[in-house]
Amino acid sequence: MKRDKPYEIQQGESGLFVPAGDEPIDSPNVQFRMPKSLYEKFIAVAGDQKAAWVRQAVREKLQRDEQNS
Secondary structure (H helix, E strand, C coil): CCCCCCCCEEECCCCCEEECCCCCCCCCCCCCCCCHHHHHHHHHHHCCCHHHHHHHHHHHHHHHHHHHC
């Protein structure tokens, strides 16, 4: 039986899990493939903050789509 945690957690900017604010990161993993040239540009920009960078990029794209609809 799964027990509720007394607190919520999220992955911080450093990659470590820390106490969360309003919305914990608890969704299923999302995976996708991309061309190698795009991946190399992504690594050059995101560095070691790949997960945080992708989350921010998705958040920004969703906000733009909401504003344009």
